[in-house]
Amino acid sequence: MSELAGNRAQKAARLTLGLLLLGLALAVIAMLSLATGARAIPLENVWTALVAFDPNATEHRIIWDLRMPRTVVGLMVGAALGLAGAVLQGATRNPLADPSILGIHAGAALAVVLGVAVLGMTQLSTYAWMAFAGAGAAMLVVYSVASLGREGATPVKLALAGAAITAVLHSIINAILLTSPRTLDEIRFWQVGSLSGRSMDIALQVAPFLAVGMILALGTARLLDGLSMGDDVARALGQRIGLSRGMAGLAAVILAGASTAAAGPIAFVGLTVPHVARAITGPGYRWILPYSMLLAPILLLGADVLGRVIAPPGEVQVGIVTAFLGAPFFIALVRRRKLAAL
C-alpha cells in the first residue's frame, strides 16, 4: 500500500517537473516569437524594448505593437484550443472530438460570413464577436439535437449531430461564398486562421472569456475522469452525467468560441495536442488538461514563428503551418504506440 502511494508520489513529482519544463519551453518560444519577424531586430534591442520601452524607437514599437499582441493572442488561443480539445474528447469520449467536429468552427464561420455578406462588416475587431456568437449558437443546436430521445446526449449522438450540423452550416457558407465574391475575398484570410494583424484590443476583449473558460475547464478534470469510465459507472459513482457533460461543453464553447473570435478557426491543434498530452501523462484529466494547456501554445506559437520565416517576404498563416506540421507528427504518434483509449 505504501509502495503504491510512493509510486503515485513519484509519478506526480515527475509530471510536475514535466509541467515546469513545458512552461520553460513555452517561455523560450514566446521570446522567439518576439524576436522573429520580417524586420531583423537584434536580440539586445528586443530585450531593451521589453524592459525599457521607448515610444520613439521604431524597433520598440514593432515589438510592442505587432509582435507582442500576436504572441499574447497566440499564447491565449493555443492554451484555449488545447484545453477545449481535451475537454471535448473527455466529455464525448470521442478521440476525434475537437471544436470543428462539434460544429463550433462552422458556426463561427457562418456567423462571420453573414456579418460580412449581410451586415457589411469589414474589420476584424467587429466580426470577432460574430464568431463568438456563432460558435455558441452552433454548439447549442448540436447539443439540443443530440439530447433528443430517451438516453440524452450520448457521445455517439453528439458526434453525429455535430457532423450533421457542420455539414449543413458548411453548405450554407459555401452557397453564400460562391455567390458573393466580395465576401469570399474578405474572409478567406480569416477562414484559414491567423495570428497576424491582431491588436492588443482583441486580446483584452477575449481575455475574460478565456479566463472563465479555463477555470471552468480545469475544474471539470474530476468529472471527466468519471465520464471516462463510461456513463453507467459514472452514474453508479453518484455523478450527474448530464450536468458534467453540460459543464464540460460550456467550457469548451467558451474556449473555442473566444479563440475562434481572436484567431479564426484554427484546426488540428485541439485534436492532436490532447493525444500528445495523454501519451505523456497516461489517463487522468488532472494531468492531461494542464499538459494540453501548455503543449498547445508551444505548437501554435512555434508554427507561427516558422510561418513568419519560411517564405519571405510573405508569411504563411499559422492555420496552414499547424496542419502541415501537425499531420505527420500525429500520424507518427499513432503509428508508434497504441493510443490510450478514452
Next chain:
Amino acid sequence: MLRSTMVAFALFAGATLPAAAQWSFVGGDGEVVTLDETPVRIIVSQDAAAGLIPLGIRPVGIYADSAVADAKALQGLDLSGIEIIGQAWGEVDIEKAAALDPDLIVAEFWPLETTWSGGADVVTALSPLAPITGPEQGASILTLIEDYEELAQSLGADLSAPAIAADKASFETALTDFKAAVAAKPDLTALAVWAGTDALYVAATQGSSELMDFASWGLDLIDPEVADDRGYWETLSWENADKYQPDLILVDNRSATTMETALAQPTWTLMKAAEAGQVTDWPAFWLRNYAAYASELEKLTAAINAADANLAP
C-alpha cells in the same frame, strides 16, 4: 431644329456616299473591326462604360468587375435602362448578354495579359455574339480618354456638346492647378500604396496609367525597389512599413476599406506622412473620363498644397 438638320445631313450623306455606312475601328489589339452599319446595341466593360457614357454613348449592357455599387469607375454615371450582365471579375451572364443582341462589344485591351477586360473567360463568352474592340491600356489616362473620344465619335457622339466641353474645360483647369501645386513644392515626394491586413503594397509608377500621368506632370513619385513578378507592387511586411518615407501618401481608393485597414495598422504611422495626416486618395486604375479625373486631381492638388514638403529627409 438641330435634330432635323442632323437627320437631313445623314440622309444626304447616305445618298451620296453609300460606302460611309460601313463602320470600322482599329482596336487596341491592332485588329480592325469592320461592320456593315454603325453599331447601335453595344455591350461594354465597366471601364469602357466609364469612358463612353460621359461622351453620350448609351450602351445596352455593362459587365462590371464587382458589384455595381462598389465599382468606383461607374460612380456618378446614369445607368438607367442599362442591363448589368456581370458583377464579378471574369464573370458575365451569357444568357442576358445574348438576349441583348449586341452589335459590338467594347472593352479595354491589356497588353501585358494580351486579353480584354474581364479576362479570357469573358472574351470566350462574348465573342460569338459580336466583335470585340476598344482602346489599349497605355502609358496615360489621357490617351485612353482620347481613344474613347475617337471611338465615341465614330459611333455617332457629338463631342462638341456643352456638357462634354465643360467636363474637358474643368479638367484643364484642374490640371493647371495641379502642375502649379507640384511646381511650388519641388521637394515633395509621394508614395502610392494599397493596404492589406497582411502587408503594405507599394505601387510601381509604371504599373498604373494615372501614376505615370502624375509623374509626367512633375510629381516626384517614389518607385519601389523590388516590384513583384508582374511589376505592379512591392510587398512590405507591416514591420517594414517605414522602408520609404514620402511627404504624401496616396492610398488606393477603389474601396473605402483600404484606408480603414491602413489606419488600423499600428505601424502605419511609422511613415511620417501618415503620422502627420498627409494622406490622400489614389484613384487607382479606374479613371476613364475628364469629369472624374478633374475631381480627383482637385483633391490631390488640395492635399499637395496642404502638405509639408520637408517631412521626409
